[in-house]
Structure formats: structure tokens, C-alpha cells
Amino acid sequence: MVRNSYSSGRNDDRLSNPNGKNEPQTFAEEGEEGEKASDVQACYAFSAVGNMNLNAMLVENIRSHDYFKGLSELPTFEEVVDQIYYDATYITPWRPGTHKAQRAAGMCSGLRGVSNAGVPSTSYMLLFKLFCLQLTKGQLTRLITHKDSPYIRAIGFLYLRYTCDPKALWGWFEPFIDDPEPFAPVGQGGEVISMGRFVRKLITELDFFDTLVPRLPVRRRQTTYPYSRPPSAGAQTQKNITVF
Numbered sequence: 335m336v337r338n339s340y341s342s343g344r345n346d347d348r349l350s351n352p353n354g355k356n357e358p359q360t361f362a363e364e365g366e367e368g369e370k371a372s373d374v375q376a377c378y379a380f381s382a383v384g385n386m387n388l389n390a391m392l393v394e395n396i397r398s399h400d401y402f403k404g405l406s407e408l409p410t411f412e413e414v415v416d417q418i419y420y421d422a423t424y425i426t427p428w429r430p431g432t433h434k435a436q437r438a439a440g441m442c443s444g445l446r447g448v449s450n451a452g453v454p455s456t457s458y459m460l461l462f463k464l465f466c467l468q469l470t471k472g473q474l475t476r477l478i479t480h481k482d483s484p485y486i487r488a489i490g491f492l493y494l495r496y497t498c499d500p501k502a503l504w505g506w507f508e509p510f511i512d513d514p515e516p517f518a519p520v521g522q523g524g525e526v527i528s529m530g531r532f533v534r535k536l537i538t539e540l541d542f543f544d545t546l547v548p549r550l551p552v553r554r555r556q557t558t559y560p561y562s563r564p565p566s567a568g569a570q571t572q573k574n575i576t577v578f
Contacts, residue, residue: 352397355406356466369411373470377497380548386465387496387548392427393462395454402459411473414463415486422457422485424521425492426543429453433544461489469493478510484517484529495536500550507533519543 362368377386385393396402408414424430433452469477477490494506513529520543540546 353466354397354403356402356463357406357409359409359411359467369470369473371468373472374468375471375474375494375497376499377465378499378548386462388458388462389427389545392454392458392545395452396459396462399454399459401456402454402463405459405463408463411464411467411469414460414467415477415480418457418460418486418489419483422460422483422489424455424524425457425485425488425519426455427458427545428543429455430520457485457489461492464489464493465497474506478506484515487515487529488517488519488532491533491536495547503537503550507537 359369361371364370364372377384380387405414405417408417427433429452474490474494477493478487480486480490491507491510494503498506510533511530513533515529516526517529517532518524518526519532536542536547537550540549
């Protein structure tokens with residue numbers, strides 16, 4: 335078999351710097367004001383793949399997209415949050431109409447990422463940008479409690495769902511199970527649900543708009559959390575929700 339030893343400089347750079355110039359944020363030294371590296375939300379290793387536990391084909395398409403490359407001009411958390419406010423209008427992984435859910439066979443199978451490839455959504459490119467920044471727990475709290483846009487909050491919950499240790503996930507999500515803020519996950523014209531319902535779906539369902547969120551360990555999924563608070567106006571309450 336003849337081995338092709340040709341490698342362009344561009345490909346070499348892509349292999350050594352897969353995220354381009356989207357680098358971690360600058361952290362304050364211990365004893366100084368600002369975000370500390372010691373407070374970074376660690377990414378739980380659900381699999382050996384890494385990359386935020388996202389679908390490998392989705393990550394590859396994000397990294398090669400010009401929009402994601404352009405996000406390298408936003409080196410701070412605050413700048414990226416502002417960009418989410420202006421650009422995020424839905425939170426599906428793929429841009430609607432560009433990705434086929436069914437898997438092709440043979441050489442064009444989904445594992446090879448050929449025929450099923452689509453255009454990653456702006457929200458997921460911003461989500462992966464936040465991952466590149468290495469968010470702290472304080473920054474994640476600011477995301478999921480943000481007042482300006484439900485899509486900022488939704489991206490924060492997705493960040494936690496993909497990266498958080500299953501043992502700690504309920505501690506993040508439980509205060510928001512009844513959250514009544516309405517939004518449309520698929521954007522204008524789509525079904526409007528409460529943020530609480532969105533959070534519950536993230537921890538009770540694996541399928542998320544033609545992708546899978548990480549599978550939680552069975553021993554956690556089988557744990558039933560008593561949930562019997564009185565329903566508030568507009569809240570969609572269930573009693574004894576099995577969340578893990």
C-alpha cells in the first residue's frame with residue numbers, strides 16, 4: 335500500500351490547534367480579583383472522545399466553520415455572552431434543514447460523517463466557544479440566571495448537561511425545575527415551553543434534536559427525587575420525577 339506522506343501547512347496547523355485561536359480566557363492570580371483557574375468547571379469524561387462530550391461530527395463541523403473561527407476575536411466571557419444575546423435565536427445543534435437524522439450505510443455512514451453532515455447552529459458554535467474559554471462555576475451561575483435572554487440561560491444549561499459530573503448535576507438543575515420563563519427551543523414559530531420543562535427534558539431524555547446528550551449512569555438515573563412542591567402559575571409540575 336502506498337502511503338501518502340503529503341501534509342500541507344494548513345492541515346498541520348489544524349491538527350496542532352484544532353480550535354484555531356479560540357483559547358482559554360485569562361484567569362486572575364490567586365489573591366487577585368477576577369475569575370480563578372481553580373474554579374473552572376471540570377469536564378466530566380463520559381467517554382474517551384473528549385471535546386465537551388459532543389458528537390464528533392458536530393465538533394468537526396463547528397471547528398471548520400468561519401463563524402466559529404471568527405469568535406476568536408472575542409476573548410472574554412462577557413463578550414461571548416453579548417454575542418449570544420444578539421445571535422442565538424434557537425438552541426438546536428444543527429441549523430434547521432441542513433442535517434439528516436437517518437444514518438446512511440456503508441462508506442457513507444454517520445460514523446464517517448459524510449452524507450449526514452449538516453451546518454452547526456450558531457448557538458452550538460457559541461456553546462463550544464464557551465467550552466474553549468473554560469468557564470468557572472461562577473460564570474455558569476451567571477449564565478443560567480441571566481435576565482436578558484432565555485437562550486443565554488438555555489446554553490448555560492446545555493453546557494452543564496454536557497460537562498457536569500452526574501453526581502453534581504441535580505444540584506445545578508433542581509432550583510430551576512419549575513422555572514416558568516417561556517421560550518421556543520427551535521426558534522420563531524416553534525413550540526414554546528417553559529425553562530423548567532426544558533431542564534427536565536435535559537435530565538430525563540437522551541435525544542436532543544437529532545443528537546444525543548451523554549448517557550447518565552444507570553445508578554443515578556434510577557434514583558427518584560421526591561418532588562411535591564405546590565405548582566406555581568404557569569409551571570408544569572410532576573410529582574416524584576425520576577431524573578437520573
